[in-house]
Amino acid sequence: MKKVREMLCKHSGVFVLSEPLLFQPLDIRGVTLPNRVVVAPMCQYSAEGGYPTAHHTVHYGQFALGGAGLVIIEATGVTSDGRITNGCLGLWEDGQADALRPIAQFLKNNGSIPAIQLAHAGRKSAMQRPWHGNGPQTEEDQARGDDIWEPSAPSAIALDDGWLAPKAMTAQDLKDVRDAFAAAAVRAMNAGFEVVEVHMAHGYLLHSFLSPISNHREDEYGGNLEGRMQFPFSVIDAVRDVLPGDFPLFVRISAVDGIEDGWTLDDSVLFARALKARGVDVIDCSSGGNTAKPTALGPKRGPGFQAPFAARIKAEADIKTQAVGLIRTPQLAEELLQNGSADLIALGRQLLYNPSWPAHAAEQFGAAGNFDDWPQQYGWWLERWDKSLQAMGETAQPQIGDHYLNSRN
Ligand SMILES: Cc1cc2nc3c(=O)[nH]c(=O)nc-3n(C[C@H](O)[C@H](O)[C@H](O)COP(=O)(O)O)c2cc1C
Incomplete structure (x- = not known):
């Protein structure tokens, strides 16, 4: 942090950084x-039946208006039974692509690149929405109208006591899910998305194949590390195969299980090297999620706590990485780029809190002026409003750096 601080000079409440990465x-x-x-x-x-609602249009649109470079739409089920909850988006039929197209177009019209995360929830599918408990469904959820179905997984091992017992997938099931990922990637492209991210993290299907905690198969898709990587590889090969050569492909991984005898960072480095060779462009480095009860071995939470995973994978697998997890200040985001930990900085809850974070950060770094980079519907007014504020001795500048650095981080 000190290094970045030295590059900044405070000028009228604005941190001026000549060329913020x-x-x-x-x-x-x-x-x-x-x-x-x-x-x-x-x-x-x-979502309703896997289709987006007005909430999605407004929710994703606000991030484009706020200046984010890349907007990754949430985990989207490649099959109906691959959804995490009844409220999750899907791309298993063409109508869903048609319904997502206006959202992708809005993001593009407002300067962001639209991306979508393709997912299969595996043994964590058919669960509750977070605000109904974030656990296995109860009769109350079904009384509210939620469907329940038998989850699929590498092995018939439930996530925890009380969770649905999954079915161990057959060779035909694996082919069907692989093909569903490829078909969903084509639909994503047809809907106007310009980046696809495959979800291999957080205990969902592809992560559960990688981890020895959840994969006890005795066929070619289980056993040692090489075997456990085979099904995720076949999905990536199928997806890469249907995407044009100029189309970026990201993979989100849980860089560590955080559980004794689980998936490790060494495994992630080997996996990332292999993914790069198979045409993956960016590894999005998250962690955990392969159990209902994370153990004390998981990384201690703090600002940028998962960024060291991105740094090691970037250095040792020679692939672009995306850092995520409690990155809240522009200064920390910039530092992680400057020190080579990552090529991209993903924010989650901080953007829910302040969707205009990117525009505010650019102003704080002096990388934007006169509200030129804001939507024209706002910028013309804000420029004049700011001048009036200055004449009154006030400023529009939100203090999103030092405030959090000193008091909240
Ligand atoms: C409301 C919410 C929904 C999430 N859904 C997903 C998801 O669909 N796919 C995924 O990979 N991670 C998901 N995550 C994890 C976030 O992408 C991110 O990794 C996490 O929130 C840590 O970043 P943050 O500290 O900036 O929020 C979700 C997080 C939140 C808060």
């Missing part, structure tokens, strides 16, 4: 991200 464009294959601020995928549990 956070606001430099980044080319990935044929796509140019306008800046390095990413909206982390965040389920809204507000």
Whole structure:
């Protein structure tokens, strides 16, 4: 942090950083991200039958208006029974792509690159929405109208006591899910998304294949590390195969299980190298989620606590990484780019709190002026409003750096 602080000089409440990396464009294959601020995928549990609702349009739209470079739409089920909850989005039929198209178009019209995370929830599917308990469904959920179904997983091992017992997937099930990922990737592209992220984290299906905690198979998709990586590889190969050569492909991993005898950071480095060779462009580095009860071995939470995973994978697998997890200040985001930990910075809850965080951060770094980068519907007014404020001895500048650095981080 000290290094970044030295690069900043405080001038009239604005930290002037001559060339903040956070606001430099980044080319990935044929796509140019306008800046390095990413909206982390965040389920809204507000879909109906896998279709987006007005909530999604407004929710995702606000991040484009706020200046994020890349907006990753939440975990979207490649099959109906691959949804985490009844309220999750889907891309298992063409109508869902049609319904997502206006959202992707709005993001593009407002300067963001639209991305979508494709997912299968595995043994964590058919669960409750967080605000109904975030656990296995109860009769109350079904009384509210939620469907329940038998989850699929590498092995018939429930997440925990009280959770649904999953079915161990057959060879045919694996082919069907692999093909569903590829078909959903084509639909995503047809809907106007310009980046696809495959969800291999948080205990969902593909992570549960990787981890020895949840994969006890005795066929070629289980056993040692090589075997456990095979099904995720076949999904990536199928997805890469249907995407054009200039189309970026991200993978989100849980860099560590955080459980004794689980998936480790060494495993993640090997996996990332192999994914790179298979045409993956960015590893989005999260952690945990492969149990209902995270243990004390998980990383201690603090600002940027998962960024060291992104740093090691970037250095040792020679692949672009995305850091995520309690990154809240522009200064920390910039530091992680400057010190080579990551190429992209994803924010989740901080953006729920303040969707205009990217525009505010750019102003704080002096990387924007006169509200030029704001939506034109706002910018013209804000520029004049700011001048009036200055004449009154006030400022529009939100203090989103020092305030959190000193008191909240
Ligand atoms: C409301 C909410 C929904 C989330 N849904 C997803 C998801 O769909 N896919 C995913 O990979 N992570 C999901 N996450 C995790 C976030 O992408 C992110 O990794 C996490 O919130 C940590 O970042 P933060 O500290 O900036 O919030 C979700 C987080 C939140 C708060």
